[in-house]
Amino acid sequence: MHRLGLIRRFTAAVAATTAFIVVFAGHATAEPTTFDWNAATQQLRKAAIGNPGAEQAVARLLASGQVATRVALPAQPFQIPAQSDIGRGDGPGVYGSGVALGYDGFRFGFFGGPGAIAPNQAGARLEVLWVNLSNGRSGTEVISEHNDATVDTTIRTRPLDTGAGVIVGAVYGTLLHRWPVPVSDANPDGFQYKLATISIPSFGSVYN
Template sequence: MQRLRLTRRFSTALAATAALAVVFAGPATAGPATDSGTVDWADATQKLRAAAAGNPAAELAVDQLAASGRMPAANQVALPAQPFQIPANSDIGRGDGPGVYGSGIALGIDGFRFGFFGGPGTIAPNQAGAKLEVLWINLSNGRSGTEVLYEHNDVPVDTTIRTRALDTGGGLIVAAVYGSLWHRWSVPVSDANPDGFQYQKGTISQPSFGAVYN
């Protein structure tokens, strides 16, 4: 099984951020030039929980996050192309059992998008039977929503799966990525693996959470 370390995958994801400009053939959206400080994550989590009201899957995801004990009192806000400050855990981890799985990421290419990278192998092009989502709220203007992460190009440079471009407005956004995701890696062709790939679905047990400026 192909097992890639989270740090290696993040380095690849950063490289892919620039390469995706070619894939998308769209204009880049610039982030703020300077660091704008910290965010009160306890307060941000409460607001995210309010935004989840009426969506059982999103409510459960935020409740899992709040119960994790991994929320610091405050932390630096990220810029697009930086991973979320808290990575996700899942039932398969990076392919060797439950544990750290991957991270959400905000991308400022061809509009503002949320993405995710991590897990074993690569992201499978067919996500039937899996559903990865992001719950977000813009603390600066009150906009919020949930989105499915579904855009992925089956090429080596694309290490993320992403939402459509979102009109979140500018400001401070907090978000949590939750759900499930199919992965695959190369194996010898056989009756069990006629296409030369083995597949595994990861189900997130603790969401990836982040605060980012758009």
């Protein structure tokens, strides 16, 4: 009963978030908001100092030449998707995207990729580097919360106190996916697993 209740609450949260998106869709189209890309990435570089993984991720993002020019509104998917060694099909390529979620407090997350996100992320480590351009707060957070339910298509951070304002974030690291296959000695639980490594981070600017 507890598991069913959790799924129902999550489904209701997703539905509420979707309704929120519909309400703001017209506003987002009519009045797109821009921001200073160079200033935002320089803030990310400062926030990454001392964290080798974050420093390398920002360097790869800058070297890619991709530019985000609009601030996303709810449900706030990142404007630049991630690139990965496995992509969405065979071989490397476009992989998935970061996202900002607000159904139970502000969180960063990630969605997309092959198959579904594995509920057990042992051996993987997905992170987000973020900076609030409005108040100067910054941090790095592990993205690890995911429910083993078909309605849960994202993996998320814990709720974060970023403060209000415009926030830029870059999602980097590794993420474990799975998809159903026939049960066998090689796949005793009926799933095949694949570890994806992000080569170019997903980058975006969002509101809180």
